[in-house]
Structure formats: C-alpha cells, structure tokens
Amino acid sequence: MKKFILLLAPFLINTSMANSYCAKYEKPKSYVKVQKSVDEKLEQFANNKTIAASADAVLSKLITAKSPYVTSWYAKNDFKNKTEEQIAHAWRKDFAMNFLLMKYPQDDAKIDNEIEMVIDGLLKENLTPTYQAKMEKLFLTSKKLAIDTVSKMKLKESDVIIKRIESIKLYWPKNLKSSRNNSMPLDLIEWGIAYDPVPNEINIGVGSLAYPNNETYMAVFAHEIGHAFDPCRWGAFFEGPWPFEKVGECLRSDKSVGAKKRDDSKIEEFLKSGKLTPDLATSLRENPTCNKFAYPGKGIQADQLPESFADWFSAETISHAKKMNARKLRLDLCEVKTLNAGSSYPDNQSRQDKIYFANPKIKGMITTLSIEAAENYCSL
Ligand SMILES: [Zn+2]
Structure with a gap:
C-alpha cells in the first residue's frame, strides 16, 4: 500500500492548489460583452460598401486567376447548405480580418479611412x-x-x-493613425497589457479588459x-x-x-537559408534568453x-x-x-x-x- 501511495504521489501533488482555486472561475461577463461588441463592429466593417466592394473585387480577380488560395479557403470552410450570400459574407469577414486589418496603411485612401474609423471607434468605446x-x-x-x-x-x-x-508609464493608443506599432491595426484591439522595452512603457489594448x-x-x-x-x-x-x-x-x-531554454539547434540552418541575418544570429547567441520575431518562431522552443x-x-x-x-x-x-x-x-x-x-x-x-x-x- 505504501508503495502504491508513493507511486501516486506525483499525481496527488498535481491535483494542485490551482484546481481548487480555479473551481469558481469564469470569464468576466463584462469582457464577453466587449468581445461581442467588437465582433459586431468588425462584421459591420467587413460588410460596409467600400470594404465589401474591395473584398468582392479581389475575390473575382482570384477566381479568374484560378488562385489556389480561394480553392483552399473554400475547402477549409464547411459551406454545405450555405447560401451564396452567406458565403460572400464569410469571405468578406476573412478578407477584412486577414488582409485589411493586418496591414496599414493600404494603398487606398478610402479603405484607410474605413480602417481608421473602425479601430478608432473600438478604442474610444472601450478604453x-x-x-x-x-x-x-x-x-x-x-x-x-x-x-x-x-x-x-x-x-x-x-x-x-x-x-x-520609476520611469515606466502606461501607453494608451489614442487612434490608429498616431499609435505606435500601427502597421497591424488588429493588434491594437488584441493587445492586452504588454511591456515595450525601448520606450519603457506598457502598451494597453482592448484585450486588457479581459x-x-x-x-x-x-x-x-x-x-x-x-x-x-x-x-x-x-x-x-x-x-x-x-x-x-x-x-x-x-x-x-x-x-x-x-x-x-531556447532551442538554438536551427540557428545555423536559418542563417544558411537567409531567414536570419548574420547580425541577428550574433545577437541571439549573445542573448540566449531573448525570443525575437525571426527566431525561434512557431514550433521551435522559445526561452x-x-x-x-x-x-x-x-x-x-x-x-x-x-x-x-x-x-x-x-x-x-x-x-x-x-x-x-x-x-x-x-x-x-x-x-x-x-x-x-x-x-x-x-x-x-x-x-x-x-x-x-x-x-x-x-x-x-
Ligand atoms: Zn510577460
């Protein structure tokens, strides 16, 4: 019996404090509301006249060019029993989220204006x-x-x-145009609370309400x-x-x-294939606990x-x-x-x-x- 308990010991310890502590936890209702409202605003954005026209034009161009992107997008979604209008809606939403809100500015003043309006509205409403x-x-x-x-x-x-x-401050993005790191507009919405070392400030986004x-x-x-x-x-x-x-x-x-620890076994390979510059590789080696955008990246162990x-x-x-x-x-x-x-x-x-x-x-x-x-x- 004693041996049995001994064998069980690691599992017993694992039914840890956190479990009992978390028993009553649920996501704050106020944040569920925020997420719903953000979703609705983004849906409206994706279907407004300017954005929908741009999404539809890109889709027809891709179809004409027999783009594999559209084929795989269609295959990834379950469109069985869906109307043409529903499929068009889904495309517009994906296009807005994965293209338009991922790059700013776009080469189109009208679209930039729409992106600014939706992001600024969400910042104002929530922060x-x-x-x-x-x-x-x-x-x-x-x-x-x-x-x-x-x-x-x-x-x-x-x-x-x-x-x-003493000199750390909170950074509140006022609007997209003037905000730091604004090249990906959706970031300002998804940001929670994150330290930014160069300005020595803590960036706050809509995700901070979670x-x-x-x-x-x-x-x-x-x-x-x-x-x-x-x-x-x-x-x-x-x-x-x-x-x-x-x-x-x-x-x-x-x-x-x-x-x-960070897995450095792929640095050499990345260097050879040009995914890493020699300077960055040196900096990584000198700073073994730093995780950078270019390395280690998805799937490789970060520190x-x-x-x-x-x-x-x-x-x-x-x-x-x-x-x-x-x-x-x-x-x-x-x-x-x-x-x-x-x-x-x-x-x-x-x-x-x-x-x-x-x-x-x-x-x-x-x-x-x-x-x-x-x-x-x-x-x-
Ligand atoms: Zn952290």
Whole structure:
C-alpha cells in the first residue's frame, strides 16, 4: 500500500492548489460583452460598401486567376447548405480580418479611412477615460509595491533597477493613425497589457479588459514591470551580470516551473537559408534568453525564463501588499489555454502552482489551500 501511495504521489501533488482555486472561475461577463461588441463592429466593417466592394473585387480577380488560395479557403470552410450570400459574407469577414486589418496603411485612401474609423471607434468605446483612470491608479499602486520590493532586496543593483521602474508609464493608443506599432491595426484591439522595452512603457489594448479583478490587474502590472529587468532585457539596458541568476537557475529546475531554454539547434540552418541575418544570429547567441520575431518562431522552443521571472517578480511584489485578497490573484491563469508548441510561457496551471503559490507569503494568504507548495519557492 505504501508503495502504491508513493507511486501516486506525483499525481496527488498535481491535483494542485490551482484546481481548487480555479473551481469558481469564469470569464468576466463584462469582457464577453466587449468581445461581442467588437465582433459586431468588425462584421459591420467587413460588410460596409467600400470594404465589401474591395473584398468582392479581389475575390473575382482570384477566381479568374484560378488562385489556389480561394480553392483552399473554400475547402477549409464547411459551406454545405450555405447560401451564396452567406458565403460572400464569410469571405468578406476573412478578407477584412486577414488582409485589411493586418496591414496599414493600404494603398487606398478610402479603405484607410474605413480602417481608421473602425479601430478608432473600438478604442474610444472601450478604453474610456474612466477605465484609464482606474488602470492608472492600479498601476501606480503596483509600481510603488515593485519599488518597495526591489529596495528590500538590497541588491547592489537595486538603485538602477528602481530608477528604471520609476520611469515606466502606461501607453494608451489614442487612434490608429498616431499609435505606435500601427502597421497591424488588429493588434491594437488584441493587445492586452504588454511591456515595450525601448520606450519603457506598457502598451494597453482592448484585450486588457479581459482580466477579472483588481488583484489580478495589479499582479499583471507587476509582471510587466518585471520584464523591464528580466534576463533578456538586462543585457540591453543594464550593466554587469544579471543579479537574479540564482532565481533563474531555480526557475529552470524541476523544483520550480522548469522554465525551458531556447532551442538554438536551427540557428545555423536559418542563417544558411537567409531567414536570419548574420547580425541577428550574433545577437541571439549573445542573448540566449531573448525570443525575437525571426527566431525561434512557431514550433521551435522559445526561452521561458523571461516570462517565468516576470511571474516570480510579480509574486514577490504582490506578497508585499498590505491588503490583498489573494483568493482573487491571477484568476486569469485559470483560463484553460492551449499553448503554441514552443511557447515562451509555461502552462497556466504551473505558473499558478509553481510560481505564484510557491511564494510563502502568498501561500500564507490563501489559508484554505491545503497543499504545501512553499518548498518549491525560488528565493533570492
Ligand atoms: Zn510577460
């Protein structure tokens, strides 16, 4: 019997804290409403006169040219029992989402104007002054806690890190035309909350409305602040060795989340085929924890240390909060997500169990959770 229990032990541990913690989670109703409204606006956009005419013209050109794209698009969709009008609608929606909203500006002033109108409308409708004020307040609280946390760490680098944290701001896109990274309009809608290292700002998009409560927002802001000095960004913005090396090693280990290393086995091949420039290949080798757009890319393992570290720092920060309903912390991670192969994130449940709940202070705040996770804690 004893042997049986021993064999079962890893599975028992896996019926982890996160499961009971997540039992009552559901996607915020307010965000479901936002998604519905975004969908409706995009549907209207795809079927307005200018956009529909452009979609229809492209479709007839492709059909005349016997384009394999149209054949495979048709095959991918189930159009059995669908009317011609329904098929036309589906084409217009796909065309709008995958072409028009993926490149800006287009070579057509009328279409650009329509794209600007739909994106600006969605930004205005969702990133309201009230919402912005609320987020700024939560961000400020999170930032103060993060500064307090770094100062208590008493690193010889604490001052330079604090200086960088102090200057982090939130970036609110006002309209498509003036916005940063506006070459893919749909990004502004899909953006959640993401740190941007060069301006040292946190980009906010309509997707930021997805988080379920203030505690989670504060933890997400602390995670983004952690990216300002994660192992990848350290090399670019600070001097000397990364002061969290010991934490990093622990996060890489089985004791913690087992953050995977970037798979560099394809760099040479990419270099030979011209998919990577020699400069980029050198930069990748010099920065082994950085994930770039050109590499590793889909299907090749990205480095998971920057995301794991950002979670670790977020847990440290939140554990310094005086009043915190830890039962509500990072409930967004209860969302079951299928990660892309090679994702830069460990899976959601591991992030909760092995990073957030491994923090002894957070564990202490959630007294109803019964399993001792603190032994997995990565200390400084
Ligand atoms: Zn992150």
